[in-house]
Amino acid sequence: MKKIGVVGGGQLGQMLALAGIPLGLEFIFLEPSADACAARLGRQIAAEYDDIEGLERLAVETDLVTFEFENFPVQAARHLATLTDLAPGVRALDVAQDRLNEKALFRELDIPVADFAAIDSQDDLDKAVTRLGLPAVLKTRRLGYDGKGQKVLRTRADAEGAFEELGAVPLILESFVPFNRELSLIAVRGRDGECRFYPVAENIHINGILHLSRPRLHDFMQEQAQTHARRVLESLDYVGALGFEFFQVDDYLLANEIAPRVHNTGHWTIEGAVTSQFENHLRAVLGLPLGATAALAHAAMVNFIGEMPAIEPVLHLPGARWHDYHKDPRPGRKVGHVTLLSDSPRRLEQQIAQVEALMR
Amino acid sequence: MKKIGVVGGGQLGQMLALAGIPLGLEFIFLEPSADACAARLGRQIAAEYDDIEGLERLAVETDLVTFEFENFPVQAARHLATLTDLAPGVRALDVAQDRLNEKALFRELDIPVADFAAIDSQDDLDKAVTRLGLPAVLKTRRLGYDGKGQKVLRTRADAEGAFEELGAVPLILESFVPFNRELSLIAVRGRDGECRFYPVAENIHINGILHLSRPRLHDFMQEQAQTHARRVLESLDYVGALGFEFFQVDDYLLANEIAPRVHNTGHWTIEGAVTSQFENHLRAVLGLPLGATAALAHAAMVNFIGEMPAIEPVLHLPGARWHDYHKDPRPGRKVGHVTLLSDSPRRLEQQIAQVEALMR
16 A cells, blocks of 8 residues: 655645545645644644655655645755655746746746746836836745735836835736636646646636636637646656646737646546546556546536535535535635536536525 | 544445545544554544444434444444434334345335245245245345355255255245346435435346446336335435345346445446435435436446456556555455446446456
8 A cells, every 4th residue: 555645734635635545545744734634534744844854754654745735845845855756846846936937937938928027126126017017917936825925016106115015025027918718727747758638727716816617628728728738747847737827818828827736726627527636646646547537527616715605505506516625714715615517518607606696 | 514423434434434524524433343444534433333332432422323334233223323313214224134124125115026935944945945936045134245145046955954054044035036137226315305316227246246337327227216216215214325236127127135325336426426325325314405316427337356456457447446445355355446437338348348357
């Protein structure tokens, strides 16, 4: 029986373990929180993610290590990779943790990106605003997620003092491109280099947090997304699942960001695809054959933010599948989601509207 | 967060917990074995199934109790039912544990059964052989499973001393009816009396142990099976999932037996149906709305008996989903299964043949 180490112990770890236990796997989570939701599905090493002793125990007690969040400190990851097999690799973390590295990689791989500039001072910002024009989005290069560490600049006045406002840390200014849709692609690459892709998902964020994700079967952007993702996977010699977010501008895609892990916009695959992103991530890191990524039905996923709604009215919807992360309610926190399945796109839209009504 | 008590801690308990954790549930298993595979997914009360103290702890520490095997002693179940909410109820256990009670219930409900006779002595047996004719199957009334406690009588000579041979315990002689197919139906009934049914499955047993189970979408026996199952569910005021095994003889069904629990022939529902039998069992006992039972694809399930085959060649099949029960290998033991999914019945048959070839 293989033992898998996971850095992080949140809901992604929980869902990895739920997919991995039927594969005959055991899990150990490196996670400082006392109430980590994944811990019930395995053992927990209660230590910080960069705790040397914790990392060493994780390496010794498992056959290989993966991570479920992209802010696992690169220094710690680099140390861990000297002790055990770490997948996806350190390079993917290094790229994904810094928006400037990410954008530079996209450019290097000829993947279209919105115009951007590195910002290390208010002076840099003033010059970049002149060059890129407005509106533009100012973001911290590191540790931003769910819309945190961002400011939209619409006027020159918005830019004044914005460098200080975002903490006087390394920033990036990105040209704001009006887009038609936010799309994401879950890609997975095996140890033998085989790549598989799920149908792209169309996403809606509210207050910077993912609200709704709908896989689009046979979307005309599918191939373009796959071409871009394949370049990234191969360039990073990537192993595992990767979430890739795009903006669609008319008939082309602009790369927004990558997450070197299973991804919220792929949760629909648990029941909506032949093989879930969680199982395929595990198959990839274990060197097992990847599973089919085809959709089994029309599906949609709605996140529960802050608190779970009442379960009963949601489960009255015919194709609803409930996912409770066993987390305490807290504003802005992802505490669960529901997947909706239907053989009819129209009935699926009705179910989405019904779930949204129940969340108010 | 609701706490569910489960009597038994085998693979059915493991799969119940894998389905229930996303529903926000916690599990406590009453199970004497030190290596119970379900225990990793919850807590274990290590005690015999009829241990009064263990039962009382289970009742106190959980919100309701269910069971994952039908040989939970009725006396113990009756005691437990005075302490907590037990579902399915004691009556279902009482009927299912004794083949004579089972057959009597079927008769009472006008559900066709093969002719049978109660056997409490060799003399009873001799008379019954004369009345029923041969071939016939002699079975222990209680505690038989996976073909254990059975003897096929083809000649008068086979009957000689057979009462002693099967332990001189209460037996039943059943007329052997040549049948076309073994079919089973997974039925589920909610607390409000709502019944749902999965597509019937066609089953193949080898040496009395289930080998292959294939749901048949739109089978012409579906309605007949549902009619019979509904009568049983309503008669027992049943709550939860129930497995119902039939023999198809030309255009009618003979009832063989019921299992008052989730059932091996319903494992394909984990990935092959909108809602699995495990989730629907939990929804039923919790009084939640039942989920859709429609199939998402053509599916088949192949049991792994004795030991797991090598994982890699099986996962090379495009729609294969692996289920390892984390059990030590042992001849005749169910240690895992694989579900095969396909959008084409023909490709599904090819995949079944490929799995069977890998198991040799």
